[in-house]
Amino acid sequence: MSEAKYHEHYMWSLHADKSKVFGVLNLPVEGEDFRQGFEFPVVVCGHDIHADNTQLKVVTDTLASSRIVSYAIDLRGGGDSVKSDQMADGSEATVKTAADDLACAADLMLSEPFCDKAELFLCGCGLSAEAALTEANRNQAKYRGVIVLDAPEQTSHAPEGMAVLHASLRDSQISEKVRDFVNDVIRNRWKQA
Numbered sequence: 796m797s798e799a800k801y802h803e804h805y806m807w808s809l810h811a812d813k814s815k816v817f818g819v820l821n822l823p824v825e826g827e828d829f830r831q832g833f834e835f836p837v838v839v840c841g842h843d844i845h846a847d848n849t850q851l852k853v854v855t856d857t858l859a860s861s862r863i864v865s866y867a868i869d870l871r872g873g874g875d876s877v878k879s880d881q882m883a884d885g886s887e888a889t890v891k892t893a894a895d896d897l898a899c900a901a902d903l904m905l906s907e908p909f910c911d912k913a914e915l916f917l918c919g920c921g922l923s924a925e926a927a928l929t930e931a932n933r934n935q936a937k938y939r940g941v942i943v944l945d946a947p948e949q950t951s952h953a954p955e956g957m958a959v960l961h962a963s964l965r966d967s968q969i970s971e972k973v974r975d976f977v978n979d980v981i982r983n984r985w986k987q988a
Contacts, residue, residue: 801859806866808896808903816896818868819848821859822909836914836939836981837904838973840867841897841923843945844888850920850964851944857970863977864909868900870923893919893926894933901930901937914981918942918973920964928953940980942973 919927
């Protein structure tokens with residue numbers, strides 16, 4: 796795999812209660828086009844409970860090298876290494892709070908001029924995989940697809956008709972599988988298994 800080339804930007808999304816969610820935005824190097832009015836597909840990524848935004852770096856690097864924007868967030872209450880605000884009561888992230896964080900981050904991306912609003916995806920690992928499906932069910936019209944990584948077996952189902960990729964972050968081909976899934980959905984070539 797070639798070295799991913801992208802511009803990395805740090806961004807904060809803001810909940811209505813003023814709590815902040817930190818994220819790392821990866822714009823493709825060719826993303827200079829975003830200043831020219833070009834729009835790109837965007838994948839909003841969430842990590843597992845005791846990880847941080849770097850957990851999905853192998854995936855976000857591959858997306859950026861494929862002209863797909865990624866925004867990997869730190870879940871509130873997600874552990875000591877996260878840069879997002881902690882939960883007001885000191886508790887850890889839950890599926891609901893993680894879904895709220897993903898929704899907040901997705902709304903921020905939708906407000907950006909580089910975001911192709913018809914090509915917004917969610918990606919979650921572990922706890923945030925369930926959260927991504929929860930958010931997709933709450934706001935079906937907002938998302939084109941969901942990437943579910945290392946989800947618990949009892950993970951809920953995505954909205955009917957929505958493209959979903961179930962995979963493992965431990966798969967040596969995970970980056971390529973995620974990239975190919977996004978590209979296949981965009982080109983209407985994704986066939987639900």
